[in-house]
Amino acid sequence: MLSHRPNSTDALLAKALARLAEDEAQVKQELALIIAADTSFPPGTGYGAFADLLERLTAPLGFDAQRVSVPQALWDAGVPDIAGERVNLIAARRNGRPVCSLYFHVDCVPPGDGWTHPPLQLTVDGRTLYGRGTADMKGTIASALAAIRAAVAVGLPLAFDPVLLFCTDEEGGLYPGIRYLAEQGLVEGHLLSFNGGAVPRIWAGCFGSLDLRIEIEGRAAHSGEPGDGVNAIEAAIPLLTALRKLKAVVEQRTSALPPPPRREGRPLTARLNVTAAHGGDKGSSLPGRFTLLVNRRYAPEERFEDVLAELEMTVAEAMKGSGALGFTTRVVGHLAPVADPTGPHWPRWQAALSEGFGWPMESFSAYGASSSSDMGWVQAAGIREILLGGLVKPGCGAHGADEHTTLDDVMALARSILLYLAEAFPGDGPNTTKPEA
Incomplete structure (x- = not known):
């Protein structure tokens, strides 16, 4: 030694x-x-x-x-x-x-x-x-x-x-x-x-990390007699589709950071993932609320303000005509x-x-x-x-x-x-x- x-x-x-x-x-x-x-x-x-x-x-x-x-x-x-x-x-x-x-x-x-x-x-x-x-x-x-x-x-x-x-x-x-x-x-x-x-x-x-919590509001009701109930999970389907499309776009963006050897020269790319989803608790009720957590890993070359704006715009556009009674977004985690x-x-x-x-x-x-x-x-x-x-x-x-x-x-x-x-x-x-x- x-x-x-x-x-x-x-x-x-x-x-x-x-x-x-x-x-x-x-x-x-x-x-x-x-x-x-x-x-x-x-x-x-x-x-x-x-x-x-x-x-x-x-x-x-x-x-x-x-x-x-x-x-x-x-x-x-x-x-x-x-x-x-x-x-x-x-x-x-x-x-x-x-x-x-x-x-x-x-x-x-x-x-x-x-x-x-x-x-x-x-x-x-x-x-x-x-x-x-x-x-x-x-x-x-x-x-x-x-x-x-x-x-x-x-x-x-x-x-x-x-x-x-x-x-x-x-x-x-x-x-x-x-x-x-x-x-x-x-x-x-x-x-x-x-x-x-x-x-x-x-x-x-390393990259930055943004956690965005999205809460979709519906109206709970009996699943056999839905009446004027609004299924918050089903109202989120257009959003999940939009996030999947955005994921494909985001993950084409590369960084100049040198990649780890295991990537064999392939550049590091931005990331977007839906990492949590919570809504409903039994078969006899329509869920009145549905919550998603989206994680976005962004390169040092990207601006946090742009990353957040892109996510929020995607959410707003997807929720138009979804049937949801409303939605909110909130940043719940951020690493620079x-x-x-x-x-x-x-x-x-x-x-x-x-x-x-x-x-x-x-x-x-x-x-x-x-x-x-x-x-x-x-x-x-x-x-x-x-x-x-x-x-x-x-x-x-x-x-x-x-x-x-x-x-x-x-x-x-x-x-x-x-x-x-x-x-x-x-x-x-x-x-x-x-x-x-």
Whole structure:
């Protein structure tokens, strides 16, 4: 380990890495607690209890905790399935060094169907770890805690003071917690986000995401004696047809962001999907209300205002003559796109990932994604450089059934974090830089 850098044999750093390697049992214990805490969004009612848990886990490592709640007027989209205080936690250790802010979103998508393992319970199968959030992204919390625990155990000097940002509503919220922290000037130093993958990647940016809720009003009535009833689901059929036509148009639009290697040179394209539909509850009644949720992934080259206007115009045109008594639209989620996030700390983080995971430096490639991140709001607040790491891999089940990561990847990410933070990690080798304030 660290063999290709002549100054990397610092005794304390080697001791910390050895201590980390012996910590797998505690990593699994803490990850089990983290997975068992239900922070599903929607609704988002578990954030306060999760902040309690994080305070208990970080206090023994010398962190001082500060709770910051997003004002309800900002995050409340006025829909019944989103509720609860938006509690963000800032855990800081300060020793006069430059700050590195380590970002984690604490919310997960709801478990959903199709699981063969309990979604809110850590299941260990050999080196595979199953549970909602293991990959996206609660497993990264366990990695960071393990890295810092190893540094504390041996008294390892750090190049940066770590500040841990545990944030709400990344999974589609109207006002993500990191946006509020950034706009309030509470994000210090440079930012290391763990909303990425366990792959040798240089992040080139990502798409924005818009969630539009459409509510169609009918009139409930007995299905055997409909009278003047209006079936809200049937009134939505023209809209569903129009959205399908728009989808075909939207998904022809390409982005200049470099595509992931798995796309084999095919450009990234905009996306439009109907992702939820709710209406009716029994066969004997016509549904008086029908609700759709439409998700639109838009490229950095597109303007949010244009994307929203196109959707709203499509809805309005489709609903003319539909028979519905009325309809409303409301933006219930928005993540801004991320432009080029590289900066002076990227080479050091790349070197740490290379050492931690064992990836050759030449294996790294720069590419973007049509998925989204709340880091766009961080850039909008003036913080341009965002480092990226994480545990997501193709086939890991993130946002689906049987989500999983591996203990090997959790420990590799922990090694990468430990190396990056360590003062002894050399910043003067090939393709590396010294830490900057």
